[in-house]
Amino acid sequence: MKVYCLSEDPNKPCFVIKLKSVTIMLDCGLSAHSVLNFLPLYPIPDWKPNKAAAWIPKNFSDPQIEGELNECMTNQVLVNSAPEFMTPLTKLVDFADIDVILVSNYMTMLALPFITENTGFKGVVYMTEPTLHIGKLFLEELVDFVEQSPKPNVAKYWKEILHLLPPPLCNSFKPHTWKQLYSLAQVNSSLTRVQMISYDQKIEITGALTVTAVSSGYCLGSSNWVIYLESKKLVYVSNTSTLTTHPRPMDQVNLKNADLMLLSSLTQAPAANPDSMLGELCLSVAVTLRNNGSVLIPCYPSGVVYDLFECLSSHLDSTALGQIPMYFISPVAHSSLEYSNILAEWLSQSKQNKVYFPEEPFPHAQLVKSGRLKHFKHVYTDDLWNDLRQPCVVFCGHPSLRFGDVVHFVEYWGTNPQNTIIFTEPEFPYLEALAPFQPLSMKAMHCPIDTSMNFTQANKMIKDLKPAVLILPECYAIPPAGFGHKNEFVIDQVDRKVLTIKRGEVISEKLDIKTVNVPFTTEMVVSVTLNELQSGLKASKFTAVLDTKDNKYKLDILRDDLLANKTTEPYLLETLFKKTYEWGQLDIDRFLRALTNEGVSDPKIEHNTHGYTIHLKSEDTLIQVDDKSTHIFCEKMDKNWRLKLRSIVMECLNSF
């Protein structure tokens, strides 16, 4: 088998594995880190503060670069263009060859339209029902954010003069491969290729292998994958959480004792404990509100935000701030809240049990009913401004602060030192995210909450699950910069074969499948007679028919009608049926006796270095015999004689 790595960010994974004749893509994450290099898109077009001035490199003049670059107050240089994203590598694997894409969760599918549209892709995409519903919301929200403030210009020239640009722009990773976002039509077309599956459902792929999604505990419908190929078991571990939050808990049992494990998507905030971060967040929200300030929480439209609603509302209740309204602003906010209440099967036991009463599984349904949590599509809707009461808490996207309604709120509330912006998504460095908005009076807090496994949890899991071979993103084998040589931020490389992989690399790993399990028909079972040829070893030759239809094997006896259309000539049938396999040494005494019995009276035996030669002069025949072979040179043109001789020789040999 071969493993290809198509993404440079292990948290936006994209791998391809080729197994037997099947090509499988594992996840297709979209890295949005590149968008930090672009100017923010303002959701309200005529409300655009201009803090950034045009910029060109010193001692450089080329009209092509004009208008492409701006410098913000922190001296950071940003590109004035529609934002661009880092997509999975296209050169390593032809997307037209992909048979299936397995999508682990809605966070790791955001590059899907780049893979399936206009690439010749003909395969099937498998994901769970929540991944499809919520993933669709993520894709739609992203498209909405970018399309609501269209940029007429596409800056390209800056990529040619990267060496003249200041950091961090000059450190951009392969900006030529960055792409503008897909359209809504492409999103919809892409999603028509999706087939929904359940956890623990066995999906056969071209008859050659079986794939099963198992719960990974990270978010609604999130999965890890188990791939069976004959007796071999491969597992792919994507975002996985061992913490107790709202999703169904992780299933470890099915991942045990794999022949190979591919690991990706560990926490992006290895130094932060999600629980204590959540505690800190609640505290500073309460402090800000009490000081009459409002709180802005950049977020994605599903996932941790549900836990934030739940924890924050109960914390505010307990601190007498229960009357403070919360606003959830996203083009898909309503859908997200509605969907969260109809996916009970995919929730933790305690949330699942609620629907039996019947009550909504998430407390936010009640918060919406009581009017404490309000949802709006956009920041520019009048409804919102008629309703908005400060102090309040606003949840909105996008966490990069480069597009979406959050851009407006950062500008709008940024001048007030009583307000606080709290970053919970660990994906973007918060200071870099805030750079174009500086100077800001609003306080900024960093409380990264990533429920994915940390390195300690991952090491423990690997130890428990005992995969024979482990494949890791290269960066998990090296302590991250800024954390010194702390071993708590690397994956142990003991007890098993560990291979590392990075973007653009291919690993070949021999699976060494020695046998395949094949059923045989009743008639075939009956036809087998085993003979003990060696002590403890029984054997039997067979001539049979292997049915190989749909890559599924089955052994049956050779039925006459099968050959009927091939041949009716008896010699061919005999050739096909009557095989014998001789072994051991020729019993020479028995042979000579048998010859005498047949009336051959003049055998002349000559010994030589290997064996002996027997002349049968009267029959015009010479027989060379050694330990391993008997060779009959029969000059006499008499078939009966030759066949008689043949049966005599065969009687004096072992055969099966």
Next chain:
Amino acid sequence: MNISNRIIVTPLGAGQDVGRSCILITIGNRNIMLDCGMHMGYQDERKFPDFSYITSDGNITDIIDCVIISHFHLDHCGALSYLTEHLGYHGPIYMTHPTKAIAPILLEDMRKHLVEYEEEAKYFTSSAIRDCMKKVTAVNLHEVVTVKEDIELKAYYAGHVLGAAMFYIKVGNDSVVYTGDFSMTPDRHLGAAWIDKCRPTLLITESTYATTIRDSKRCRERDFLKNVHECIDRGGKVLIPIFALGRAQELCILIDTYWDRMGLKVPVYFAAGLTEKANSYYKMFITWTNQKVRQTFVHRNMFDFKHIKPFDKTYMHNPGPMVVFATPGMLHAGLSLNIFKKWAPDEKNMLIVPGYCVSGTVGNKVLSGSKKIEAEPNKFIDVKMSVEYLSFSAHADGKGIIQLIKNCEPQNVLLVHGEEEKMKFLRAKIMQEFNINCYMPANGETVEIETANIHTFNMSTKLVKEILDDQSNNLGNGKRLVHGAFLLKNGSSNLNAMSVKDTFKELDIQRHTLRFTCTVEIKESSTIQKTKTKLYNMLENNLPIFKNKLTMSDGSISLASILVTVEDSMDNNKKKIVISWANEDEPLGNHVLEMLQNMSKSD
């Protein structure tokens, strides 16, 4: 090695009958109970499946390995709490999430009716129902659940009612699909049943409407609305006895949209106080409804009704027209029966029965034309109201059952949940159309089905590759001719298959090659090379089947183990042909030799 296994099926209920579905199957030494229902038509011991069949053998949990409930209708789950709380079954029980949510409500509803009307309601306490449901494991569609290591279960969508499932059960090589009740056509809120080509050994299917080919749903909907509308126009009251959950939601959608469209003001009530709660279930399990309802739920939830209001008992005495949905559906007890008693004597009123009524119930009696009903002992009611039966109960008709058989390709079919005469008709049809066995046991009657026991062996991947690479063994249609050997090591249960060459290696014995070499002289004056080409062409033409094994090199022509070389003869006009072959190719070698001899003779 056992050549065959058996699947044993014994219906304890629903054998040539509708009601108290309970079918015992034995598959690969595992005993599984399919449904555990109650018969609504009886008040005596016939209400329950005949559990004495199993309980007489001892502890029921030791005997039954698991219980599967197909959907929440009481004739499929009504006896479950009796099984667990009275008979003490404490093994695993499986049903879908919506069934797990809704079944206890219907059980509770039934309990109330029983308590009202019967002495022996002691098995049915609210806590018994709660305790029973705690023992239930909920499953998702298509999820493969493994029970006790060797039982595999998988649920498929069955339509019929919210959460209804067909179950695929596999133990070893044998498998059973149990349909429960299913519907092959989508309706206003549910989708159609779906199953893949899972080729079960046995399909156990319901056959309620075995002989009916049903008219289109639209017609029935139109008739229903027409009847309702005419009745209220003449100032009558419409009673629709119905289960609180299931068909009720479909008809409520129908009435609600009709009232909206026609601007009707006549009150519509839904009794039992279940409406809001029931609709909440539908809202939260919206993923189990049909495509249209699912796609629009964010903006408009179909189960938020505008015109349908909760019913109060006192309303039944109100004057003027009204439409009332009341439980239970078969008029065997409770509110619907009370309203019926009150309204039946007035000919302006109308009873619309939208579902199946099992024999013995008031509903069944009214539908079969009785004009005097003994609703209580010695108390007769004159039925003057008009009575309509419009079957909305979503069961597959004969066509649908045939379609399901086509979809899943079973090796045997067994009919349950239907009437004997209708079953006979369908059985004949199935046996004729599919040429497979079809059974229809009565309650307590056992059917044994012999099944082939599939054995497997381990074939070396090397041999598989050799076979696939060699085109000469291709028999067409994916079939390949294989020569090889089985090898069994003492103490191992795995039979291995490999090439003959590898078998010798494994056995550590020396193969002995037996070869023959013969010489033939033919008349041929051309060069050795030309003679060889001529022979090659002859072999190619005469033995097309071995075409791929035929090769010609500088020295010789070879075909499998056969070697043919051409030498000059003493006579310039002749060539000496030497042919040699290994014993395993004797027939072929001899055949080539004879071909050459014929050439020599014909010269």
